Every structure is written in C-alpha cells, then in structure tokens.
Amino acid sequence: MSQKVLVISGSDRQGSFNTQLAQQLAAALQAKDQEAEVYDFSDVPLLSQNTEFPAPASIVKLREDIGQAAGLILVSPEYNGSYPARLKNLIDWASRAVVAGDNETPTVLKGKKVGIASVANSTYGKFVRQHLSHLVPYVRANLMEGEGLGIRIPAEAWGSGQLELEAEQQQKVDEFLAAYLAFLQEA
Numbered sequence: 001m002s003q004k005v006l007v008i009s010g011s012d013r014q015g016s017f018n019t020q021l022a023q024q025l026a027a028a029l030q031a032k033d034q035e036a037e038v039y040d041f042s043d044v045p046l047l048s049q050n051t052e053f054p055a056p057a058s059i060v061k062l063r064e065d066i067g068q069a070a071g072l073i074l075v076s077p078e079y080n081g082s083y084p085a086r087l088k089n090l091i092d093w094a095s096r097a098v099v100a101g102d103n104e105t106p107t108v109l110k111g112k113k114v115g116i117a118s119v120a121n122s123t124y125g126k127f128v129r130q131h132l133s134h135l136v137p138y139v140r141a142n143l144m145e146g147e148g149l150g151i152r153i154p155a156e157a158w159g160s161g162q163l164e165l166e167a168e169q170q171q172k173v174d175e176f177l178a179a180y181l182a183f184l185q186e187a
Ligand SMILES: Cc1cc2nc3c(=O)[nH]c(=O)nc-3n(C[C@H](O)[C@H](O)[C@H](O)COP(=O)(O)O)c2cc1C
Pocket: 011, 012, 013, 015, 016, 017, 018, 019, 077, 078, 079, 080, 081, 082, 119, 120, 121, 122, 123, 124, 125
C-alpha cells in the first residue's frame, strides 16, 4: 500500500486559499518524510445514477487512488455554512458500491483516516467542519478526533491573493499536522 496522503481541496477557484493551504500541508508532510500530494480530481463528473454503472474511467482511478492512500485531508471552503458541491460529489462517488446492488463489499472510504481543514471568513470554517464531521463518519471513514483546522482568511490575503499565515495560524497548522501524523500511526 502506498503511504501517500491525498490532500483534497474543496475549491477549484484559481488562486483558492484552500488550495494554497492544501499545498502548504502537502509540502509540510513531505518535509516530514510523509508522501503527500494535492489531489487533482478535476475530471470527476457530476454523479448521476443513470451513468453510475459501469463507473467512468475517472471514477475507477479515483477509487484506486483513495483505496491505496494512507489517508485523506479535506481542505474546504465554507459555502453557505456547509461544503461545496464538488467535494460532496467526490465523496458521493467514493461512497458507492463498485457493482450495482453490492452492499456487502466495503467501499474505498471504509476506515480511511480523514482530517478536516478549512480556510474561511469570520467563521473559521466552523460550519463546513461541522458538516464534514457528520459526513465523514456517515460514509464509514475514520475521522480524526477534534474540530479540525480552522483558518480565518487574513485581510491582506484578499489584496495580495496570497495565503500568508500569521505565526499563530502557522502554529495551528503545525499542531494539526502533528496530530494527523500521530493519527496515521495508530493501528
Ligand atoms: C456560494 C458561496 C457561499 C459562501 N458561503 C460562505 C460561508 O458560509 N462562510 C464563509 O466563511 N465564506 C463563504 N463564502 C466565501 C468563501 O469562503 C470565499 O470565497 C473563499 O475565498 C472561498 O475559498 P477559496 O479561496 O478556497 O476558493 C462563500 C462563497 C461562495 C462562492
């Protein structure tokens, strides 16, 4: 099994702050000798039960990648107090049986170790983290304890477009990653 952590951004916005955080998390994991990548799932179509079986090639690959991953970190913006549709769509696909009607075989999400992070406005992504904290166990994945990592978009970031973390925020990132790495080590 690959030991790779897939860091999944809920935003495809050019210059997305969540994708920037995802890149920072992946780089920090790599610096700690933990394989990691920001996962590109731009080819995942909108799920329709009319075209679910056989799964499109992009979904076969998605399932392989998640199945082989050591864990996932979801880094998501907050859209109206919840998660964006593209992230839910990804999880919906991964949560489904490979063969129609097979409800016995575990999905690739079963027991997968998941951490949650968000870059958002004044809520610090509290609501999207809450919603993800409900969704992740619902699909039988293994959610890291705690409230996840919540980062408020620094005021300057809207001007510069760059997510430059303040010292206090960087400390939260470091603590989150340390906790996530410990979580990965748990049996
Ligand atoms: C449809 C929509 C709903 C939003 N709702 C919220 C919200 O509930 N809370 C919040 O903090 N920001 C909200 N925002 C603002 C986003 O947090 C902001 O655009 C952020 O930069 C998006 O993340 P990104 O930079 O990773 O794309 C919303 C944005 C959109 C497009």
